[in-house]
Each structure stands twice: as structure tokens, then as C-alpha cells.
Amino acid sequence: MTSILARKLGQIFPLTDAELRLLEQLPVTIKTLAPREDLVKDGDRPATCTVVLEGFACRYKMVPEGRRQIVSFLIPGDICDLQCFILEKMDHAIGALEACKVGLIPHTVVRDITEKYPRIGRAFWKDTLVEAAISREWLTSLGRRSAYVRIAHLLCEVMVRLNSVGLTQGRSCHLPITQADLSDATGLSVVHVNRTLQQLRGQDLIDLKGNVLIVHDWERLKEAGEFDPAYMHLVPDSPSEDLRPLRTGGES
Amino acid sequence: MTSILARKLGQIFPLTDAELRLLEQLPVTIKTLAPREDLVKDGDRPATCTVVLEGFACRYKMVPEGRRQIVSFLIPGDICDLQCFILEKMDHAIGALEACKVGLIPHTVVRDITEKYPRIGRAFWKDTLVEAAISREWLTSLGRRSAYVRIAHLLCEVMVRLNSVGLTQGRSCHLPITQADLSDATGLSVVHVNRTLQQLRGQDLIDLKGNVLIVHDWERLKEAGEFDPAYMHLVPDSPSEDLRPLRTGGES
DNA sequence: CGAATACTTGAGTGGGGTCAACGCAAGTGG
């Protein structure tokens, strides 16, 4: 049920088979979210941790006049409210981008596990640190990269993350992110996101339509996005690092 | 020696007197940094944690063509590399903005303390979570706020943080951040930072010259910056929350 | 008292924003 969680944590922290099995068998309460439905709202005090099992979600903040800033994407395997039993009150909301299936895990269970299996606790902790690292990278994008580079970078990141939980098919993946979502994540307008995607398509780097992203030229997309996956802190030489399996068609 | 650390952690997590005293007496190795000197470089694997004792520093990332993005400011009391004994390799650099005094704490000491005093471990953990929360707020600023709001917001944040470690004098503080630094933090150009500061001065909200920031009208500055300190997760009703003491002539 | 370093100011420009249609596919319901 939660095997996706095991797969994900295994990519960022080396866990033993026993630990992985434990994570796969976590007792969770399944909950289904409608597209655009909020899992948690700004100001809430959630009583459970949540792991995304299926579908995309995002963390976001609203600013006056209805403008939205997405501060991170949550893909299957991601954990939502680990922090909340320390911070208590949410400073942002979490919303589904499409229909989602999530698993609820009581804080008590999380606490028990991390106490009995400190290495799993470590993996949880590392997960929150990696999330912080990703958010530093986003900051850099929003602050100092052009629209073109910003979007290319974001696509690279999502691709690597999906790949690390086995959710890519070769060089393509299911990507249920609308251009409006993309604009809220990159701080651009929808119109400009649209034009920038056309540029990327025009250069034969990608194809993105109907929720499907196809990367035509990974190396050039990485260049375009000034993308270096080091900040994602994947365990070295794990198959997911930098999409290596995608390139083994016959390449050095 | 490290009383500033105790003061800071006490503002975000309620600690007992004994715990505070312990933090005040942490054995640290003092190190002095020259202005603009790097404490840690991108890619390093630091072997110690560091707490800032005096002076301002920042975390930053470089992007091609020498452009810099500051992803957070570090003020006295802040801890630098808590995460590094999990993430191992730095994905950003830390540099001094002015002459700084920092205290080095071996990872082993940190580990011992957190094991013996789990509440202090909690406080450390909360500290990293608050940092992540601040970085989400910065993301929101860079993505969806105008230059004017962005800078006002940043000034509010710095003011509250300085206040929480007792580094404000009434409604003013020592602020060794050049306009170039401000531009690297807000993703703006130096020229535009300059003009925006003039706007803020023109509206009698602040005065900022020669490393001294004076806030003339805190309420209006908060409005201008769309600033709500909730995201900083200070302990409720602590004297530092939202600069309350600054607005009451006397103090409890 | 030079020589940096930081701050200002002006002029011109462009990246990206806004506004407003329009196209198109996928419901939905009668």
C-alpha cells in the first residue's frame, strides 16, 4: 500500500530490506481527494501525517487579490505534514492538482516508528531537509533565472523526482500540471508560460500536451534549465540519480 | 558565550531554565570571519555545526554569469549547518556580510545534547523547520509580490528576527546589509532596490542609511509589506512576537 | 588623501504582465 513511500525514501537514504518492508506495510487510512480539493488549509492544525499515494498535489500560499504561489509540488511518495507535529499550525495550504489518493498516518505511529527505527527517523528527517534544499533552488530560479530557464529547470526537477519513484516511462511521464499551475509555481503569468512552453517545443526539447510530458533531448533540456541534480541529494549511484536509466539506450 | 543561541531558541520553543543554561554554556571554538569571507563553500562537507555569535551572514547560491541569489540571512543566534550531518554535502555557500564571530560546535556534541536533552533536540528541529517556513515566504515574495512589497516585507522580517534576540534598539537596529545584498536577496537589481528604498523613505515608513534601519511607522510598514509574522512560528505571547514591546513604552 | 566601496540619478529598453478574445475538448443534461 505504501510501497511508494519505501521506494521514495530508499532513493534518498540507504535503508535495509527490513526497514523498507516495514514502510511498505504501514497501516494507513486511505483518503481520496477531488481535483483542486484542499487536503489542509492555511492555519489548520493537522493531527496526522499524510503520504501521497497517487496523483499530484502542491503546497501553496495565497497573497492579497487572489494571487497564488505554489511553493512545492508533492508527487506520489511525498510526505506532507511531518513538520506539523512540531510547528503545529500550518503556514500554507496543501491542495490536490488532480484526483489524489493519500494515506493518513497518525502522529503517534510516526513517533513510534522513528523511536524504534532511528534510521527511518533519519530518512524522514533527510526528506524534510531535501525539501528545504529544493525550495532554496526554487528561490534561486525565481530570483535570478529567466522564464525560459526557470521552466526548463522545473521540468528537469519534476522529471528526476518522478523517475526516482518509478513514475516515468522512458523519457516521458504523466504530468497533471496545468499551465496555470506552472505559472503559480514559477511566478510567471499564464500567458507567458504558454509562450515559453512553445519556445521549448520549438527547440525540440520537449512536448507537453494533455498531461503528458515527453522529453526529446534530456541533455539539452538540462543545459537550457541550468540544471544540476546535486541539490536533490539523491543517494549516489542510485539508479534514479539524474535519469541515468533513461539514457542507457546506447550512450556513454 | 552562546547565550544568544539560548535566547533565540527560547523564542521559538519553550525551554526550561536548566536547558537554557546548558545552551548558554556550550563549549564552542570561536572563529572570526572577515567581511565577505565565506564560512562554507558550495560543495563542502563541513565537520561542525556553526552558530553565529556576532555579525550578519547569509546563505547564497551562484548562477551562471556571476549572478548571486541570497536564500536566507543569518543573524546572531542562528545555526548554520545543523542539516549537514545528514545532507553531508552543501548545496549552497555561507558567507559573512560583515565581520562576524561564529562558534564552532562539533557534530558529536550536537548529537550528545540532542540525545540527552530531547527537548533541545526538538528546539533544534523546530529551528530548521522555521527556516524552511521562512524560505517558503521568500518564495512567495519573489514569485508574487512587487518590489515595493517585497522589500517592505523583508525589512519587517529582519526586524522581528532581530527583535527576538534582543538586537533592536526600540524601533531601530543595526542592519549591515548593503543595497547589493538586498538586491541579491530580493531578486531585484541594485538600481531598483535603491529607488524602492527611496519610495519607502518618501512615505516616511523607514530610514535606512549607514547600516542603521529606523522604522518610523511599524504598522504601516507591515501593511506595505503584507506582513503577517505567523509564518515565523514564534512562541505565542513571547515578548518578541511581532515587535510588541517596541510599541508599548514600558515593558513587563 | 587617494582608492575602494557604496549609494544615486538619468535615459533608454525589454521581458514579462494585462486584457480580451477565441479555439477546442470533455463533460452534462435534456
Add this chain to the structure above:
DNA sequence: CCACTTGCGTTGACCCCACTCAAGTATTCG
């Protein structure tokens, strides 16, 4: 099976916020 709606993507016209370039003027400091 068709009219209506709703959500998403696309396009064109126009404009402004913030950038760049360039040349100043303080400050600070050895």
C-alpha cells in the same frame, strides 16, 4: 444527439515594472 457549460490552451495588442548602461556623488578606510 445536440445545446450548453466549463476548463484549459493559444493568440494578439498594448503597456509598464524593473533591468541595463553609464555617469555621477557620498562614505569609508588604509
